[in-house]
Amino acid sequence: MINIFAGFDQREEAGYHAFTSSVLEHASAPFTVTPLHLPLFRSFYAPGVRDGSNAFVYTRFLIPFLQGYTGSAIFCDGSDMLMRADIAELWALRDPYKPVQVVKHDYSTKWPRKYLGTKMEAPNEDYPRKQWSSVMILNCMHMSWRKLTPESVQKMTGADLHQFSWLQENEIGELPKEWNWLVQEDGPNPDAKLLHFSSGVPLMPAHANSPHAADYMRQCARMNHVTD
Numbered sequence: 001m002i003n004i005f006a007g008f009d010q011r012e013e014a015g016y017h018a019f020t021s022s023v024l025e026h027a028s029a030p031f032t033v034t035p036l037h038l039p040l041f042r043s044f045y046a047p048g049v050r051d052g053s054n055a056f057v058y059t060r061f062l063i064p065f066l067q068g069y070t071g072s073a074i075f076c077d078g079s080d081m082l083m084r085a086d087i088a089e090l091w092a093l094r095d096p097y098k099p100v101q102v103v104k105h106d107y108s109t110k111w112p113r114k115y116l117g118t119k120m121e122a123p124n125e126d127y128p129r130k131q132w133s134s135v136m137i138l139n140c141m142h143m144s145w146r147k148l149t150p151e152s153v154q155k156m157t158g159a160d161l162h163q164f165s166w167l168q169e170n171e172i173g174e175l176p177k178e179w180n181w182l183v184q185e186d187g188p189n190p191d192a193k194l195l196h197f198s199s200g201v202p203l204m205p206a207h208a209n210s211p212h213a214a215d216y217m218r219q220c221a222r223m224n225h226v227t228d
Contacts, residue, residue, distance in 0.1 A: 002031035002091045003071065005063050006078030010037075011120055015079035015201050018216065021223040022083040029088040035078075036060060045150040061153050061161050063138055064145035075136040076194070080201050082216050085193035090137070090179055098173035099142035100164065102132045103180035110185055111199040116206035124199060129163045131198060135180040137173075144171060183211045 004023065008016050020033050036059040045062065060075045067073060072094050074087070095101055107130070114124040138145070147166045159165070164172055181192035184199040188211040195215065200207035202216045210216075 002027075002029055002087055003067070003073040004031055004033045004087065005036055005060065005066075005073055005075045006033055007057070007060065007076070008035035008037040009079050012079035012201070014203060014220070015081075018201075018219050018223055019076065019078045019081050019083065022219050023087050025219075025222070026083055026086050027088065028086050029091070031087055034066075045154070057158070058153055058156075058161060060133060060136070061148050062150060064140035064142075065149055067140045069140055069145060071140055073138045073140055075133075075138060077134040077196065080197045081135075082195040082197075082212070082219055083193075084195060084215070089193070090175075093175060093179075094137055094139065095173045096139065099139050099144040099167060099171050101137040101173035101175050103135060103175045103177050104129075104172075105131045105177075105180070105182065107182070107185055109199075114199045115204060116200060118200070118204055118206075127159065127162075131180065131182065131196070132164070132172075133162045134196060134198070135175070135194060137175065187211050 006016060006019060016035065023031065023033065038059065041059060041062075045059070063073050063075055074090060093101065108126050109124050109130075111124050113121060115121045144167055153161065178189070178191055178193045180194055180196055181189050182196050182198050183192070184197060184207070195212050197207065197210060197216065200210075202208050202210050202213035203220065207213075
């Protein structure tokens with residue numbers, strides 16, 4: 001079974017369902033999707049808001065804890081993504097020697113603000129290892145993950161977490177860029193396996209003309225279609 005955890009924000013709920021629909025459309029093997037929705041964590045985790053970030057963004061670093069530090073898992077931001085390939089292909093890239101594998105983006109954003117024209121609009125700041133944690137393969141059995149518990153994650157800053165400060169450089173494995181393609185930064189790519197609309201999904205009017213917007217809207221239409 002392929003274990004997928006996806007970020008969930010009620011303000012982008014349609015995006016979450018578009019993402020899971022796209023995973024299902026292309027999948028060739030059984031999988032589960034667990035939404036990282038904050039109310040589900042209330043019994044053991046109450047993060048509050050830090051660093052000006054939304055509290056839900058930190059829950060991804062509790063995935064190994066949620067799995068009892070066993071097995072492997074895939075994390076995707078989800079609500080602003082579209083899968084275009086078989087999730088089993090990504091699952092097959094697991095490295096048993098690395099605690100985490102990511103696409104190692106190195107860029108300065110072209111978008112000083114994100115989610116334009118919505119209540120979510122906010123500064124889109126650059127920082128080291130930006131977007132690395134938006135798609136991850138996690139080896140939950142690796143001892144390095146034992147450092148992260150609900151208590152320790154509550155105390156860490158967003159920079160500590162998103163930059164993998166508790167890991168050595170050589171512990172961070174690398175994935176092909178096609179598995180986290182930043183469409184609004186890198187432009188269209190017919191070979192991209194996972195599209196990431198990191199500045200805003202095409203459902204937002206200001207981002208309706210983004211590269212691959214037609215792919216995204218087609219998936220939304222497919223998701224909402226009922227056969228007669």
